[in-house]
Amino acid sequence: MNPGDRVRVDRADRTYEGVLLPSSTDDNLVVKLDGGYNVGIDRDDADIEVLDEDVYEIDGSDTEDEDENAGADSEIEFNDDLPTISLISTGGTIASTVDYRTGAVTAQFDAEDVLRAVPDLAGRANYRGRVVANILSENMEPPIWQELAQAVFEEIEAGADGVVVMHGTDTMQYSASALAFMLETPVPIVFTGSQRSADRPSSDNVMNAVSAVEAAKSDCAEVLVCMHASESDDTCALHRGTRVRKNHTSRRDAFETIGAEPLGTVDYDAEEVTFRRDHQERGEAELELTAELENDVELLKFTPGMDPTFLDVVEGAGGLVIEGTGLGHVHTDLIPRIEELIDDGTTVVMTSQCLGGRVCDRVYDTGRDLLDAGVIEAGDTLPGTAKVKLMWALANEASAEEAMQTSLAGELQERSVPWE
Amino acid sequence: MNPGDRVRVDRADRTYEGVLLPSSTDDNLVVKLDGGYNVGIDRDDADIEVLDEDVYEIDGSDTEDEDENAGADSEIEFNDDLPTISLISTGGTIASTVDYRTGAVTAQFDAEDVLRAVPDLAGRANYRGRVVANILSENMEPPIWQELAQAVFEEIEAGADGVVVMHGTDTMQYSASALAFMLETPVPIVFTGSQRSADRPSSDNVMNAVSAVEAAKSDCAEVLVCMHASESDDTCALHRGTRVRKNHTSRRDAFETIGAEPLGTVDYDAEEVTFRRDHQERGEAELELTAELENDVELLKFTPGMDPTFLDVVEGAGGLVIEGTGLGHVHTDLIPRIEELIDDGTTVVMTSQCLGGRVCDRVYDTGRDLLDAGVIEAGDTLPGTAKVKLMWALANEASAEEAMQTSLAGELQERSVPWE
Structure with missing residues (x-):
C-alpha cells in the first residue's frame, strides 16, 4: 500500500x-x-x-528533505520582471489541491507544485510556498495564529512582494483579524479559501487563488480576505480582514464586509484590482511583528434565559467579550456579576449580536448601568474581531480600554457606512 | 411633586x-x-x-381600578363593521407612547388611550388593550413569554380578530419565536416595536403600529414581526417570527428575514397588506396553547480558543444549542466532552454562526464525528430560534430530536431561498 x-x-x-x-x-x-x-x-x-495501484503519481512525496528556499530549487525559472508572491498554506478546502500533489507532509512546496495545482497562476508571479499547518480551520487555535504571523513576517522579510494565505473558510475571519493586529505590513497579506473543493464543477478554488495572487500584487498593504463577490465567476471581493464575516454556510459568496462596501474587487478576466475606499498603501508601513496574545479571553453571547453561571467560567480571566442585544445590552440581573468580574481585573467589552451598527450604551438605563460597571464599548467592531483584538490588546497595549475604543486595523469604523 | x-x-x-x-x-x-x-x-x-407644575395632563393615572374589559369602558363606540384588534404591551420604546399617557401601572388600557397615543389608528379597528409587562426587552425572560402567550390566547378566545404585541426590539425575535411554538392560532399575531422613540422626528413608532394593525387584520394566521422594510416611511416588512433577526443596532429597517424574502409587506399609504409566499391563512388552525418550557437550555457560540469548561456549565442541562462555524463545526477537541453531555442526557443541537445557509455535518470529518457523538442538526434554523424551539420541544414533544429536524412554525426551511 x-x-x-x-x-x-x-x-x-x-x-x-x-x-x-x-x-x-x-x-x-x-x-x-x-x-x-x-x-x-x-x-x-x-x-x-x-x-x-499507482493510479496517481504523487510528485511531491520526495520533497520532504527540501528545507532550503523552495523557490530556488524549482525547475521554473525566476523571472526578474515579476513580483514574488509567497503562498502559505494552513489547510482547508483550498489547500487540498496543493496537498494532493505534494502530500501533506512537506513544510515547503515550490513554484512547480503551485503551478501543477493551479496552472492559471502561471506567469503572474514568482512563487514561494510554505506550509504552516494542515488543519480544518475549526481546529485553528491562537498559537497557530502566532506561527502563521511569524511565517508571514519571515516571508516578507525575505523579500516577498505579497503574501497569500490559504485557509479554511470556517474561521478565516478570526485568523485574518489576528494577523491584522499582529503585523504592520508594507505589502498585501491576502487570505483566500474555497467553499467548494477543486474536484467539483462549481469550485471557487482557481478563481479565488488567482484573484488572491492579483490582490497580493496590488497597492494595498493590509490584511485582506479575497473570496467570490457573487455566485458568478467574474469578480472577487477584497474584504478588510477585521470587518469580514462568513455569512453563509455554503454559498461561494459567503463572505461579506459588515457595515461597509468591500474595500475593493478583483476582476478575474481583466486581472484588474480596484479599490473603492481609503486603505493603507504599499510601502507606507514598516514591517513589524507583535505576536503576543493573552489567551484567557472568552466570548459570550447573551440570549434570554441565559444561565448566569456562564459568567463564573470567566472568573479571573483576562478578558470577556459579550455579544449583547441591540445597542449592547444584557439582562440587568447580570450586571452586578459583570461588575464583580471587572473589579477582579477582567476587561469586559460589549459588542452586539445585531452585527450591523454600533454599540451605544448611553441611550438606555441598562447600557448606562453597564458603563457604570466598567464595561467598555467596542463601537461597531464585530464580536469575533473584538475577541481577537482584546487578546492582542491585553498582551501588547498599555491600556486595553483605550485600544478597544481606537481603530488599530480598520476594525472600528468612524461611522458605519453607507447609512446612519 | x-x-x-x-x-x-x-x-x-x-x-x-x-x-x-x-x-x-x-x-x-x-x-x-x-x-x-x-x-x-x-x-x-x-x-x-x-x-x-402640571406641564402635562396625565390622563390615564386614574384608570388603575379598571379591571374589566377595557374596550367596554371606552368612550369610543364599538363599530360592528370593524374587526377587533387586541393590543398587548410588554414595554420597550414603542410602548412608551402609551405608557406616557396611561402611566406604567395600569394592567389594561382602553381604545381611548390607544387613539390618544397613536391617532392614526382611528377608524381601522375596535381596540382592546392589555399590559403584560413593562420592561426593556433585554430583561425579557421565558416565564414572561408564557404570560404573554397566555394573554394572547385569552384575547383570541375573547374574540380578537388579530393581536398586536408591542415589544422592545432587542429580544423581539426570541419572543416571537416562543409564541410561534406555543400557539396554534386562527388569527394573526403581529409583533411590532420601534427603533426610535415617539418624540424623535425620525420615529418609526406610528407607521409600525399602524402597519401592525393592518397586518393583524390580514389573512395570515401566523406569528409575524412588522417593522420598517427600508429607511423610507412607505413600507413595513412582515417577517415570519421564527426567521427574523435584528441585524442592526439602530437602523429603522434593522429587522431582516434570513434566507428568504420577508413573508409580506404593508404599504403604509395604500393600507395594503400583500403576501409573497405561502403562509397559514386565517381560520386554518384551531386556537391552542402549549406553553410549557424546559428552562435549562443554553446557547453557546464557539470561537477559536474557546475555554472548554464552558461545556461544564451545561452538565446535566436539558439542552444545548451550539453556534458552530461554517457547516456546523467546533474544535475537534470539544467533541468527546459533547459526547459525554449527550450520554448524560443533554440534547445537543448544532446551528451555524454564519446565520445564512444550512448546517450540514456530513461533509467534513469534524461534522461526521459530531453526528456520531449524537449531535442533532438544526438545518437552517437560526441559533436563537433553535434555542427557543429546543426549550419548547423538550417540554412538549415526545422526541426533541425529531422535532428539531421538522419545521413546526416555519423556522426550518426546506431549502433556503432564493439561492442553493
Whole structure:
C-alpha cells in the first residue's frame, strides 16, 4: 500500500474510497475521496484494501528533505520582471489541491507544485510556498495564529512582494483579524479559501487563488480576505480582514464586509484590482511583528434565559467579550456579576449580536448601568474581531480600554457606512 | 411633586430632566426624558426639584381600578363593521407612547388611550388593550413569554380578530419565536416595536403600529414581526417570527428575514397588506396553547480558543444549542466532552454562526464525528430560534430530536431561498 494507490478503508462502520495520500504520522491514513475532500482516518482497527495501484503519481512525496528556499530549487525559472508572491498554506478546502500533489507532509512546496495545482497562476508571479499547518480551520487555535504571523513576517522579510494565505473558510475571519493586529505590513497579506473543493464543477478554488495572487500584487498593504463577490465567476471581493464575516454556510459568496462596501474587487478576466475606499498603501508601513496574545479571553453571547453561571467560567480571566442585544445590552440581573468580574481585573467589552451598527450604551438605563460597571464599548467592531483584538490588546497595549475604543486595523469604523 | 410635573432629578452623578410619570412602586421615579425615553430612577438618595407644575395632563393615572374589559369602558363606540384588534404591551420604546399617557401601572388600557397615543389608528379597528409587562426587552425572560402567550390566547378566545404585541426590539425575535411554538392560532399575531422613540422626528413608532394593525387584520394566521422594510416611511416588512433577526443596532429597517424574502409587506399609504409566499391563512388552525418550557437550555457560540469548561456549565442541562462555524463545526477537541453531555442526557443541537445557509455535518470529518457523538442538526434554523424551539420541544414533544429536524412554525426551511 503506497501513496497514489486507490484504496477502500473500512473503519467504525464507515467506508472511505479514494486515493491514498502521504501522511505526516504513522497513526493516520490520509485519503483523497472522490468528492475531492481529504480525510484523515485513524489507522487503528482500519481495514484497508488496495483497489488499484499507482493510479496517481504523487510528485511531491520526495520533497520532504527540501528545507532550503523552495523557490530556488524549482525547475521554473525566476523571472526578474515579476513580483514574488509567497503562498502559505494552513489547510482547508483550498489547500487540498496543493496537498494532493505534494502530500501533506512537506513544510515547503515550490513554484512547480503551485503551478501543477493551479496552472492559471502561471506567469503572474514568482512563487514561494510554505506550509504552516494542515488543519480544518475549526481546529485553528491562537498559537497557530502566532506561527502563521511569524511565517508571514519571515516571508516578507525575505523579500516577498505579497503574501497569500490559504485557509479554511470556517474561521478565516478570526485568523485574518489576528494577523491584522499582529503585523504592520508594507505589502498585501491576502487570505483566500474555497467553499467548494477543486474536484467539483462549481469550485471557487482557481478563481479565488488567482484573484488572491492579483490582490497580493496590488497597492494595498493590509490584511485582506479575497473570496467570490457573487455566485458568478467574474469578480472577487477584497474584504478588510477585521470587518469580514462568513455569512453563509455554503454559498461561494459567503463572505461579506459588515457595515461597509468591500474595500475593493478583483476582476478575474481583466486581472484588474480596484479599490473603492481609503486603505493603507504599499510601502507606507514598516514591517513589524507583535505576536503576543493573552489567551484567557472568552466570548459570550447573551440570549434570554441565559444561565448566569456562564459568567463564573470567566472568573479571573483576562478578558470577556459579550455579544449583547441591540445597542449592547444584557439582562440587568447580570450586571452586578459583570461588575464583580471587572473589579477582579477582567476587561469586559460589549459588542452586539445585531452585527450591523454600533454599540451605544448611553441611550438606555441598562447600557448606562453597564458603563457604570466598567464595561467598555467596542463601537461597531464585530464580536469575533473584538475577541481577537482584546487578546492582542491585553498582551501588547498599555491600556486595553483605550485600544478597544481606537481603530488599530480598520476594525472600528468612524461611522458605519453607507447609512446612519 | 406630582405626575405631570417637569422635574430635575440628581442621582449618583447623573442629572435627569423631564416629565414625571406615574410609577408602579414607591421605590422608583419614572421620568420621561426630553429625548422621549422613559427612565426609572431609584428614589433613594435622589435629589428632586420641581421645575414646573402640571406641564402635562396625565390622563390615564386614574384608570388603575379598571379591571374589566377595557374596550367596554371606552368612550369610543364599538363599530360592528370593524374587526377587533387586541393590543398587548410588554414595554420597550414603542410602548412608551402609551405608557406616557396611561402611566406604567395600569394592567389594561382602553381604545381611548390607544387613539390618544397613536391617532392614526382611528377608524381601522375596535381596540382592546392589555399590559403584560413593562420592561426593556433585554430583561425579557421565558416565564414572561408564557404570560404573554397566555394573554394572547385569552384575547383570541375573547374574540380578537388579530393581536398586536408591542415589544422592545432587542429580544423581539426570541419572543416571537416562543409564541410561534406555543400557539396554534386562527388569527394573526403581529409583533411590532420601534427603533426610535415617539418624540424623535425620525420615529418609526406610528407607521409600525399602524402597519401592525393592518397586518393583524390580514389573512395570515401566523406569528409575524412588522417593522420598517427600508429607511423610507412607505413600507413595513412582515417577517415570519421564527426567521427574523435584528441585524442592526439602530437602523429603522434593522429587522431582516434570513434566507428568504420577508413573508409580506404593508404599504403604509395604500393600507395594503400583500403576501409573497405561502403562509397559514386565517381560520386554518384551531386556537391552542402549549406553553410549557424546559428552562435549562443554553446557547453557546464557539470561537477559536474557546475555554472548554464552558461545556461544564451545561452538565446535566436539558439542552444545548451550539453556534458552530461554517457547516456546523467546533474544535475537534470539544467533541468527546459533547459526547459525554449527550450520554448524560443533554440534547445537543448544532446551528451555524454564519446565520445564512444550512448546517450540514456530513461533509467534513469534524461534522461526521459530531453526528456520531449524537449531535442533532438544526438545518437552517437560526441559533436563537433553535434555542427557543429546543426549550419548547423538550417540554412538549415526545422526541426533541425529531422535532428539531421538522419545521413546526416555519423556522426550518426546506431549502433556503432564493439561492442553493
